[in-house]
Amino acid sequence: MALNLAALGKPIGPVTKDYHWKDTVLYALGVGAGFEEIEFTYEKNLKVLPSFAIAAVFDLFFLFCTEANVDLAGILHGEQQLTFHHPIPTEGTLKTTGQLTHYYDKGKDKGALVVGESDTWHSNGKKLFTSRMTMFARRDGGFGGENVSPPSIVMPDRKPDFVVEDTPSKDQPLLYRLSGDIFALHVDQAFAAQSGFEKPIMHGLCTHGFACRALIKSLMPGRPEQLRRMDCRFSRPLYPGEPIQTQIWQEGEGRALWRVVNAQTGAVVIDRGVLEYGDVPAHQIRFDNRVAIVTGAGGGLGRAYALELARRGAKVVVNDFGGARDGTGAGSFAPAAKVAAEIEAAGGQAVANDDNVATPEGGERIVQAALEAFGTVDILINNAGILRDKSFAKMTPASWQAVIDVHLNGAFHVTRPAFEAMKARGYGRIVMTTSAAGLYGNFGQTNYAAAKMGLVGLMNTLNLEGAKYNIRVNTIAPLAASRLTADVLPPELLEKMQPEYVVPMTLCLCAEECAVSGHIYNAGMGYFNRAAVVTGPGAVVAGRDQYPTVEEVAAAMDRIDSLADGKTYGQVSDQLADLLAAFASPDAAEAAGQEKGARGEPSVAAVFEALPGAFRPEAATGVSAVFQYRISGAGGGDWHCIVADRQCRVVTGRHDRPTCTLNMAAADFLAMMSGRLAPLQAFNSGKLIIEGDIMKSQLIEKLFKR
Ligand code: NAI
Numbered sequence: 001m002a003l004n005l006a007a008l009g010k011p012i013g014p015v016t017k018d019y020h021w022k023d024t025v026l027y028a029l030g031v032g033a034g035f036e037e038i039e040f041t042y043e044k045n046l047k048v049l050p051s052f053a054i055a056a057v058f059d060l061f062f063l064f065c066t067e068a069n070v071d072l073a074g075i076l077h078g079e080q081q082l083t084f085h086h087p088i089p090t091e092g093t094l095k096t097t098g099q100l101t102h103y104y105d106k107g108k109d110k111g112a113l114v115v116g117e118s119d120t121w122h123s124n125g126k127k128l129f130t131s132r133m134t135m136f137a138r139r140d141g142g143f144g145g146e147n148v149s150p151p152s153i154v155m156p157d158r159k160p161d162f163v164v165e166d167t168p169s170k171d172q173p174l175l176y177r178l179s180g181d182i183f184a185l186h187v188d189q190a191f192a193a194q195s196g197f198e199k200p201i202m203h204g205l206c207t208h209g210f211a212c213r214a215l216i217k218s219l220m221p222g223r224p225e226q227l228r229r230m231d232c233r234f235s236r237p238l239y240p241g242e243p244i245q246t247q248i249w250q251e252g253e254g255r256a257l258w259r260v261v262n263a264q265t266g267a268v269v270i271d272r273g274v275l276e277y278g279d280v281p282a283h284q285i286r287f288d289n290r291v292a293i294v295t296g297a298g299g300g301l302g303r304a305y306a307l308e309l310a311r312r313g314a315k316v317v318v319n320d321f322g323g324a325r326d327g328t329g330a331g332s333f334a335p336a337a338k339v340a341a342e343i344e345a346a347g348g349q350a351v352a353n354d355d356n357v358a359t360p361e362g363g364e365r366i367v368q369a370a371l372e373a374f375g376t377v378d379i380l381i382n383n384a385g386i387l388r389d390k391s392f393a394k395m396t397p398a399s400w401q402a403v404i405d406v407h408l409n410g411a412f413h414v415t416r417p418a419f420e421a422m423k424a425r426g427y428g429r430i431v432m433t434t435s436a437a438g439l440y441g442n443f444g445q446t447n448y449a450a451a452k453m454g455l456v457g458l459m460n461t462l463n464l465e466g467a468k469y470n471i472r473v474n475t476i477a478p479l480a481a482s483r484l485t486a487d488v489l490p491p492e493l494l495e496k497m498q499p500e501y502v503v504p505m506t507l508c509l510c511a512e513e514c515a516v517s518g519h520i521y522n523a524g525m526g527y528f529n530r531a532a533v534v535t536g537p538g539a540v541v542a543g544r545d546q547y548p549t550v551e552e553v554a555a556a557m558d559r560i561d562s563l564a565d566g567k568t569y570g571q572v573s574d575q576l577a578d579l580l581a582a583f584a585s586p587d588a589a590e591a592a593g594q595e596k597g598a599r600g601e602p603s604v605a606a607v608f609e610a611l612p613g614a615f616r617p618e619a620a621t622g623v624s625a626v627f628q629y630r631i632s633g634a635g636g637g638d639w640h641c642i643v644a645d646r647q648c649r650v651v652t653g654r655h656d657r658p659t660c661t662l663n664m665a666a667a668d669f670l671a672m673m674s675g676r677l678a679p680l681q682a683f684n685s686g687k688l689i690i691e692g693d694i695m696k697s698q699l700i701e702k703l704f705k706r
Helices: 021-030 035-041 052-056 059-068 172-179 189-194 204-219 300-311 334-345 360-374 397-425 436-440 446-469 503-510 550-555 557-561 572-584 586-591 605-614 666-673 679-684
Strands: 012-019 075-084 092-107 111-122 127-137 162-166 227-234 244-250 255-262 268-277 291-294 315-319 349-353 379-381 428-433 471-478 520-524 527-531 625-632 637-644 647-652 660-665 689-692
Touching (some): 012 111, 021 035, 021 172, 021 204, 035 204, 052 127, 059 111, 059 127, 059 679, 075 204, 092 127, 162 204, 172 204, 204 227, 204 244, 204 255, 204 268, 291 300, 291 360, 300 315, 315 334, 315 360, 349 360, 360 397, 379 397, 379 503, 397 428, 397 446, 428 446, 428 503, 436 446, 436 471, 436 520, 446 471, 471 503, 503 520, 572 605, 605 647, 605 666, 660 666, 666 679
Parallel strands (some): 291 379, 379 428, 428 471, 471 520, 625 660
Antiparallel strands (some): 012 092, 075 227, 111 127, 520 527, 625 637
């Protein structure tokens, strides 16, 4: 095996993880917290123990290892550095992206160090923490790289200022592993023996959590949100039930050194710990040196966006055609000029532009105005809009076309040249403007609703195309008093609907800090929520060798119609993966009339039948391999999958010269294919045994959509 040097610097992830307050409590219990630290263990006034950070993104450890192509049999978690930017909320979704940053060569028989860094963002838009993990790859040394410099941290030669005693229970790993790291080494007697230990050992990160509690208790009692940085090196294994001491030396204001020792043997278990703590300076979201285009900014919401962007440092192109509410009229420079003048009077920078978004030339000229005045485009808010309401029976082609032209085509005309400029610079924030009328329907607005939902489709795909250039595309569904709503909402309601209530959300989506892309938010009166296309779990109605009948579909309508446990998808392949997984579920197999094993388990045949449909020829250039599957247990059997010439064929039975053979029990195989069991976890826990070329087996994840 050779380290994959080409993987250095390539983006890894995003990995997303939903978590609930119970996950944070389970973690705290897993690292020894109890009644004494009730702030971590009781949902009332709950706080999150900061070391939860690393347990929450631990999947990245395996991703780093796979991308680096390390020999999995020789990996250990060597060092861990965590920098905290904001306290971890008690629930939400974490999104983590990372990259491999360094490989160090300790020598042929001494192994290699593989370093991966990642940033984790919360669904509230805040960057929570940065992690730097060092993996010790014992079997990958001698590749000719530079050696790591000697450590710069020297532990003090004096008595520690604080010593916190604790004893993880004999069963501690059983509780800790429920937070995600289910590696067999910490639970399985035979596996531990094979790895050279007398019994399962503590997770290094579990001991790390004990240390985190001790540090908080000693240095910032009751205020875990003050933890800024926690670094350490894992030096020796610890057995559950052995007493530990966390030794802490204060090193000036807001800084301490620490280590954990085995109190029985004196052996240092975690070494060279560094801790920084203190209050976070108040953070202001700024747009200094950013160039923003706001279309339709001569009044209403657009004006409010432009003023606030400029107040926070952006240079703004204030675009407005200056026509009537229904888009008629020759246009006027006055509305855009007035807002630009307002910005300048307040000390900001702006240029006015009165081009029409509804034409390709208009879109080009708006972007050109930004390039000429300020040299680039970082932010685009597609906001311009008109209304021509009529019930559908009275909708004329002209009214239909005019509304589509301004909203949907208009966004296309401006975004196309702006996207080019953003792509070239590797940075962009784009906001589309939809409407509740499009998302949910509104009588008399078929043209407007169609255009507004068209913008959601535009966002969905542009989000995917922009991702690798750091271009994030989101959509706002505002509700505000403006000339568009002046006669459709009651005056007393309009009074409470100033555009300024919408501005903060739209500006969040324009900020560098914006962690989301492809999302839709309702915003009005200070109330915000996310809207999304949700897909229900559905039902497999396909017969074994025949199409489902109309009656069968009608009979299954309740299940097909249900949105219980509905999901949002990031792209079409995610939805396709669930479609394939649906055929791997026991219910589906039964519905499809497949053969059952002796004990009633479903056959895995449907999964292999569906496999060619999940094949990704674009990922198979130059790949020639035969993957043999030997699935044991009821419903199992032998199948092999031949990949050559960017094609894939699945054949029942055994191949005489497979590249590698994957051995699994049927139930585990089905769990893995339906996404309930991660392949690396299956491998690490011994549920997946690979014979032959293990390296080639790692291609499977790339060759097939999940
Ligand atoms: P507004 O009428 O005050 O602002 C729209 C601006 O777009 C106007 O100043 C208009 O001159 C400009 N405009 C129209 N056609 C243009 C063109 N072809 N080229 C350049 N500029 C053009 O209305 P409001 O409410 O501020 O609307 C802003 C956006 O928010 C629109 O896209 C609207 O559909 C959307 N929206 C507004 C809601 C609300 O409650 N106000 C509800 C849902 C969506």
